[in-house]
Amino acid sequence: MQRILLALLMLFVVSGSSRTTLAQQPTAKQIEAGAALYRKVGCFQCHVNEGQGGANGPRLGPNPIPLPRFIQYVRKPAGDMPPYSAKVLSERELGDIYAFLQTRKAPPPVNTIPQLAP
Amino acid sequence: MTQAAEATPPADVQVLADNERCGSDYMVDVIKSLGFEYVCANPGSSFRGLHESVINYGGNTAPELITCCHEESSVAMAHAYFKAEGKPLAVMAHGTVGLQHAAMAIYNAWCDRVPVYVLLGNHLDASERRAAEWYHGVQDAAAMVRDYVKWDDTPHSLAHFGESAVRAYKIAMTPPMAPVVITLDGGLQEHPVSRDHRLAVPRLTLASPPQGDSAAVDELARMLVAAESPLLVADRLARTPNGVTLLVELAEALQAGVIDQGSRMNFPSRHPLNQTQRGAAAVGDADVIVGLEVSDFWSTVNGLRDQLHRSTRRVARPTAKLITVTTGDLYIRSNYQDFRRMQEVDLAIAADGEATLPSLIEAVKRLTTGDRTRVFQERGARLTEASRAAAERARVAASYAWEASPVSTARLCAELWTQIKNEDWSLVSSYYSPDVGGWARRLWDFSRPYQWLGHAGGGGIGYGAPASVGGALANKKHGRLSVAIQTDGDLMYAPGVLWTAAHHTIPLLSVMHNNRGYHMEAMHVQRMCSARDRGIDRGYLGSELSSPNIDYARLAQSMGVYAEGPIENPNDLAPALRRALAVVKKGEPALVDVVTQVR
Numbered sequence: 001m002q003r004i005l006l007a008l009l010m011l012f013v014v015s016g017s018s019r020t021t022l023a024q025q026p027t028a029k030q031i032e033a034g035a036a037l038y039r040k041v042g043c044f045q046c047h048v049n050e051g052q053g054g055a056n057g058p059r060l061g062p063n064p065i066p067l068p069r070f071i072q073y074v075r076k077p078a079g080d081m082p083p084y085s086a087k088v089l090s091e092r093e094l095g096d097i098y099a100f101l102q103t104r105k106a107p108p109p110v111n112t113i114p115q116l117a118p
Numbered sequence: 119m120t121q122a123a124e125a126t127p128p129a130d131v132q133v134l135a136d137n138e139r140c141g142s143d144y145m146v147d148v149i150k151s152l153g154f155e156y157v158c159a160n161p162g163s164s165f166r167g168l169h170e171s172v173i174n175y176g177g178n179t180a181p182e183l184i185t186c187c188h189e190e191s192s193v194a195m196a197h198a199y200f201k202a203e204g205k206p207l208a209v210m211a212h213g214t215v216g217l218q219h220a221a222m223a224i225y226n227a228w229c230d231r232v233p234v235y236v237l238l239g240n241h242l243d244a245s246e247r248r249a250a251e252w253y254h255g256v257q258d259a260a261a262m263v264r265d266y267v268k269w270d271d272t273p274h275s276l277a278h279f280g281e282s283a284v285r286a287y288k289i290a291m292t293p294p295m296a297p298v299v300i301t302l303d304g305g306l307q308e309h310p311v312s313r314d315h316r317l318a319v320p321r322l323t324l325a326s327p328p329q330g331d332s333a334a335v336d337e338l339a340r341m342l343v344a345a346e347s348p349l350l351v352a353d354r355l356a357r358t359p360n361g362v363t364l365l366v367e368l369a370e371a372l373q374a375g376v377i378d379q380g381s382r383m384n385f386p387s388r389h390p391l392n393q394t395q396r397g398a399a400a401v402g403d404a405d406v407i408v409g410l411e412v413s414d415f416w417s418t419v420n421g422l423r424d425q426l427h428r429s430t431r432r433v434a435r436p437t438a439k440l441i442t443v444t445t446g447d448l449y450i451r452s453n454y455q456d457f458r459r460m461q462e463v464d465l466a467i468a469a470d471g472e473a474t475l476p477s478l479i480e481a482v483k484r485l486t487t488g489d490r491t492r493v494f495q496e497r498g499a500r501l502t503e504a505s506r507a508a509a510e511r512a513r514v515a516a517s518y519a520w521e522a523s524p525v526s527t528a529r530l531c532a533e534l535w536t537q538i539k540n541e542d543w544s545l546v547s548s549y550y551s552p553d554v555g556g557w558a559r560r561l562w563d564f565s566r567p568y569q570w571l572g573h574a575g576g577g578g579i580g581y582g583a584p585a586s587v588g589g590a591l592a593n594k595k596h597g598r599l600s601v602a603i604q605t606d607g608d609l610m611y612a613p614g615v616l617w618t619a620a621h622h623t624i625p626l627l628s629v630m631h632n633n634r635g636y637h638m639e640a641m642h643v644q645r646m647c648s649a650r651d652r653g654i655d656r657g658y659l660g661s662e663l664s665s666p667n668i669d670y671a672r673l674a675q676s677m678g679v680y681a682e683g684p685i686e687n688p689n690d691l692a693p694a695l696r697r698a699l700a701v702v703k704k705g706e707p708a709l710v711d712v713v714t715q716v717r
Binding site: 040041042044045046048049050052053054055056059079080082083084085087088089104105107108109110113114115116118 | 423424425509513514515516517518519520521522524526527528529532533535536556561637640641644645647648649651652653654655657658715716717
């Protein structure tokens with residue numbers, strides 16, 4: 001967690017960008033690690049392969065909730081989601097998963113998809 | 119046996135004399151009188167007499183014998199057939215091993231309150247049993263399923279059979295409906311009887327289902343008309359197509375929201391008063407909630423949090439008035455717990471929901487004043503906007519991961535819908551997972567009663583594949599296009615039903631939702647891993663169906679079913695569906711294997 005916050009702070013100072021904007025620029029290594037973790041620890045079972053959500057869990061990407069809230073929820077979920085302690089998923093690993101979710105592809109405008117015409 | 123002996127007929131060769139008939143011929147007379155179109159069976163010697171009478175004496179028509187590769191398939195086919203056709207199928211099975219195979223499917227039908235008519239072969243007379251008839255013989259054949267059938271009998275004479283067979287049909291078809299079992303003694307089937315022994319076929323008169331007490335119905339109508347936000351929740355309500363019509367009439371008379379919990383096709387999916395896609399919000403908003411044949415009313419108005427320490431909370435307003443109309447109050451058994459948790463209610467009407475709707479509608483209309491009509495119209499406008507917004511959210515949600523591989527389940531459903539929406543279609547698959555995260559019900563326009571056949575009832579996996587074939591069998595004579603979204607784990611229980619579909623030329627398009635695992639179970643194990651803080655990364659063990667991946671197209675092809683796949687690129691899906699549909703429209707089954715995301 002300290003590592004992530006430090007990185008965010010440094011980027012904020014350097015670029016003057018907002019924290020949200022900075023959080024959308026994860027490294028390829030983070031994304032790759034996050035993708036593997038997302039599957040390994042079973043996030044995909046409820047939130048589906050691309051984090052798009054489904055009947056058992058809400059959409060997580062490509063615009064996830066702020067990272068601190070994300071971490072807080074994973075540690076102490078309010079609903080049926082099983083809790084993930086720091087013992088099984090470190091904050092660095094959560095940051096990698098967050099990076100994976102941030103970089104999920106935004107869908108095309110729904111009205112451009114003929115199969116989804118009302 | 120020597121060659122000489124083989125060539126010499128034994129002195130005691132026995133064939134029926136001209137003035138004799140066999141008992142099972144009379145059984146076929148009775149079965150025909152009940153209007154069975156098909157009888158599903160995996161062959162077994164304990165009912166060989168009836169088997170022969172069905173195909174020869176009965177001409178293998180009404181009922182026509184459907185060859186099944188597993189008794190669980192026979193019963194699941196009958197289960198879904200009833201929901202598509204409104205008539206039961208007969209099933210023949212051995213009294214011991216056949217019934218043991220059939221048991222889970224009978225339990226599903228029981229939980230779903232669906233009539234299945236089971237005929238068991240058995241040899242009661244120990245002095246006449248062949249070797250195999252000992253381990254296929256049993257003192258009390260139906261005992262093992264008696265907790266989850268509505269009635270059973272073991273007739274001791276043909277006259278007794280006639281009465282019990284007709285009685286069983288009547289009991290099965292009287293709400294609350296449920297499976298029944300008739301045990302057929304081998305001797306009763308096979309022993310000759312004189313043609314002079316005239317055996318009448320008892321006349322069937324179905325019982326009218328019970329309507330709600332008129333005073334209670336009036337009280338319910340008053341509560342609904344006075345309510346600011348009434349909600350109608352329907353589960354196993356629509357027994358017949360008229361059930362859908364009546365629920366629409368009631369909802370429109372009140373401009374009340376409706377949640378269709380989906381055990382039957384109760385309400386059109388795109389009706390503006392349909393609030394199913396915002397069910398939790400609709401329950402939370404309601405001041406009067408009416409459960410119409412709801413199997414689990416407690417979970418409709420409460421929630422249970424599945425954590426290490428389970429907790430519950432009320433979802434409905436604390437002040438909301440709760441009413442139930444259900445035959446569940448008329449009939450309950452002890453051992454199996456499918457009756458669910460007891461919910462305190464303000465009014466309980468022990469009656470058939472569909473049969474009670476006409477008087478309820480009449481009372482609501484009688485009590486509705488001009489002032490209330492204006493309130494209803496304003497409410498209807500709000501609900502229409504809410505359902506429109508929910509539908510739009512569903513479309514947008516479906517667009518995520520649109521180009522992803524494996525194929526998203528939303529994309530699978532949208533592609534299939536595009537291919538069938540201008541046809542007279544019927545979605546014959548139905549279960550928790552084959553519901554594919556609800557995408558079909560969120561995106562498709564369900565308006566006709568046979569377009570949705572509900573769930574397995576008891577949650578017994580393995581229902582989906584045979585149920586799809588059974589539903590397609592019912593749809594065949596109507597010329598409907600039957601489609602199934604078939605999960606991989608479900609198909610692997612008894613894939614032989616694909617052969618049954620090919621052998622009997624049952625047109626059915628099965629689209630595999632092949633996520634290569636039992637993912638719902640994986641989630642449960644992961645939940646335990648988390649609760650015990652031991653790491654989740656091994657949670658998939660025991661729940662995956664990979665290494666090696668199963669080639670469902672080749673599996674289907676081996677049984678004479680046209681098949682393609684595995685398809686991993688979503689852009690390959692539409693052409694494959696079109697090719698498969700061309701086969702189905704010629705009257706044959708086809709399967710398209712699609713490698714999908716988990717849900």
